[in-house]
Amino acid sequence: MDLQSQAEIKRLAEEHGSDRVVVLLGAPDPESAGIAAETVVVGDPTYAGPLAEAQLGLPVFHVLEDEVRSVIPLDVWDEQIGVMADVLEAVAIGQAVREFRER
Amino acid sequence: MMVGPERSSVVTGCSAVLAHTPGLVRHGSKPSRELPRDPGIERAVLDNLRTFEAAVAYVPHQTFIGGLHPRDMPQRPWTEGMAGAQRFAGAGEIMPEDEFMGLLAACDEFELVQLEEEMAADTLARLASHPLAKRLPLDRLESMREQAGAPRDGGLTLHVDRDRLAGRIFAGHESDESLSAAVLLENLACKATGVLALARLLHDCDVDPNSIDYVLSCAEEAVGDRYQRGGGNMGKTIAAAAGLGNASGADVKNFCAAPIPALVIAAALVRSGVFNRVAVVAGGSLPKLGMKFQGHLRKGLPVLEDVIGGMALLVQADDGYSPRVVLDSVGRHPVKAGASNPQIMTALAVEPIERLGLHMTDVDDYATELHNPDITEPQGSGNVPDRNYRTIAALAVANGHIERDEMTSFVSERGMPGFAPTQGHLASALCYVPHALQRLTEGDATRVQLIAKGSLFLGRMSQLSDGMSVMLERNDG
Numbered sequence A: 001m002d003l004q005s006q007a008e009i010k011r012l013a014e015e016h017g018s019d020r021v022v023v024l025l026g027a028p029d030p031e032s033a034g035i036a037a038e039t040v041v042v043g044d045p046t047y048a049g050p051l052a053e054a055q056l057g058l059p060v061f062h063v064l065e066d067e068v069r070s071v072i073p074l075d076v077w078d079e080q081i082g083v084m085a086d087v088l089e090a091v092a093i094g095q096a097v098r099e100f101r102e103r
Numbered sequence B: 001m002m003v004g005p006e007r008s009s010v011v012t013g014c015s016a017v018l019a020h021t022p023g024l025v026r027h028g029s030k031p032s033r034e035l036p037r038d039p040g041i042e043r044a045v046l047d048n049l050r051t052f053e054a055a056v057a058y059v060p061h062q063t064f065i066g067g068l069h070p071r072d073m074p075q076r077p078w079t080e081g082m083a084g085a086q087r088f089a090g091a092g093e094i095m096p097e098d099e100f101m102g103l104l105a106a107c108d109e110f111e112l113v114q115l116e117e118e119m120a121a122d123t124l125a126r127l128a129s130h131p132l133a134k135r136l137p138l139d140r141l142e143s144m145r146e147q148a149g150a151p152r153d154g155g156l157t158l159h160v161d162r163d164r165l166a167g168r169i170f171a172g173h174e175s176d177e178s179l180s181a182a183v184l185l186e187n188l189a190c191k192a193t194g195v196l197a198l199a200r201l202l203h204d205c206d207v208d209p210n211s212i213d214y215v216l217s218c219a220e221e222a223v224g225d226r227y228q229r230g231g232g233n234m235g236k237t238i239a240a241a242a243g244l245g246n247a248s249g250a251d252v253k254n255f256c257a258a259p260i261p262a263l264v265i266a267a268a269l270v271r272s273g274v275f276n277r278v279a280v281v282a283g284g285s286l287p288k289l290g291m292k293f294q295g296h297l298r299k300g301l302p303v304l305e306d307v308i309g310g311m312a313l314l315v316q317a318d319d320g321y322s323p324r325v326v327l328d329s330v331g332r333h334p335v336k337a338g339a340s341n342p343q344i345m346t347a348l349a350v351e352p353i354e355r356l357g358l359h360m361t362d363v364d365d366y367a368t369e370l371h372n373p374d375i376t377e378p379q380g381s382g383n384v385p386d387r388n389y390r391t392i393a394a395l396a397v398a399n400g401h402i403e404r405d406e407m408t409s410f411v412s413e414r415g416m417p418g419f420a421p422t423q424g425h426l427a428s429a430l431c432y433v434p435h436a437l438q439r440l441t442e443g444d445a446t447r448v449q450l451i452a453k454g455s456l457f458l459g460r461m462s463q464l465s466d467g468m469s470v471m472l473e474r475n476d477g
Helices: A003-016 A030-041 A074-080 A090-101 B022-027 B029-037 B039-047 B052-057 B059-064 B097-106 B117-128 B138-146 B181-205 B234-241 B259-271 B293-298 B341-355 B373-379 B384-398 B404-414 B430-441
Strands: A023-025 A060-062 B009-020 B113-115 B156-160 B164-169 B214-217 B248-251 B277-282 B307-317 B324-332 B365-367 B447-454 B466-473
Touching (some): A023 A030, A030 A060, B009 B052, B009 B059, B009 B097, B009 B259, B009 B430, B022 B156, B022 B181, B029 B039, B052 B059, B097 B117, B097 B138, B097 B156, B097 B181, B113 B117, B117 B164, B181 B307, B214 B234, B259 B324, B259 B447, B259 B466, B324 B447, B341 B447, B341 B466, B384 B404, B430 B447, B430 B466
Parallel strands (some): A023 A060
Antiparallel strands (some): B009 B307, B113 B164, B277 B307, B324 B466, B447 B466
């Protein structure tokens, strides 16, 4: 996850509290989704960014997960996500994110 | 003069060159920020730079310069190299860094670059025996050497062989950030790679440089001073350095997407009769050197972003043979279209095909952002072309052009692996043009769709993306 995003997430979590921030990912593959989820749950695994060693434990979801899809109006989902659900490896991405969310 | 459908525009040639510049990786945007923070990182980067031989043998580089078609690339890992790879191939070459250092100095018209004495002599000798020597501005290098004064200190140091001092580049003004040594190095690298590509194009097309009327640059660098930071005109700058005495020029700016609007504008200028011959030229982006080096080092790869690309193509009136630019096929991404990937791809890939009454299987090759996945995957950006092709295939299903079980074959037959360096404008379909020309003349393709996308939001002036597509078509005379 890029350093600017990490800094922004850290700021929001400090400002509003970790229990009032949800991180929504759009990463295109399981590996990068997993790294992003890891970063906001247990800290930046590359130790390069503001979230290095920051165990924020934030709830994190990928936009393709059913939990997210179920709360988005169908027409908005179709317009914004649509065929990408078929294009990306939605199941593997969901698994990669869930692994860290459930820690 | 007859103006109308009879006067269509064709692309008669396209060149693609790479300058292998591992010594300049430290001046890429990311390394220039990260290396000074930690000597350990600097050492790791320097220890993982590639040799020239490794860069020549690297499969995506050979594909970029036209040595093989992207669909003929062997399975990864590509870093193992290709047996028998040569510096020169069908569309261009990979220039070693010591020669490029000379070309950089030769393209400098303001005595900003000062080469070390030995470096200047070596590079001049080597460039003098380059096959394109007569088309490159080497006289400047010679006179510069003869008139060289006392060595100056300061400036930004330039290196070859990882960390051997080759020379320096100085600021153009002591307090103008737009003319800092770092900015001028970016612009000069863009100019030099553009000049090399244009020289190769003129050589391959065997046209008189004085017959070119106009040169459009679609590169990403902003040339200017503090009062007009993106003033331009890289097009005319490169035209002059490559000896195109009758040409004028201008720049088309649109982030990574610029090459396709530039091609369409060039084709429209020729079709309308405004000009007879227009070159589109794209110098490379030095700031992208080493952009994703952290991911490469983490995965035990060499620093893969160690080349600066350059491309040029020539558009002229129909010659009865070269592939036509189908101006009726232009797809654009309107403001109201929305910025999600499917919305962009619908506007660029699907709409123009349906508008022409064609089927998506009537297009033999789709060329979209062809970023090399070796470079993007280790830093978490995924396989960009693979994602694009699966999106196009999914849209082909959604729009009734193919069945769902045909998606995989659609992708493998009409798509291709990515092979371009992460210099977005080169990756954005432009890198496929040399292959497209070959496929549409000697090969068996009838139509190639070129699709480019650009991220306008990066400049913080608009939340939008943009893009444009156009088709090239076999010329049946």
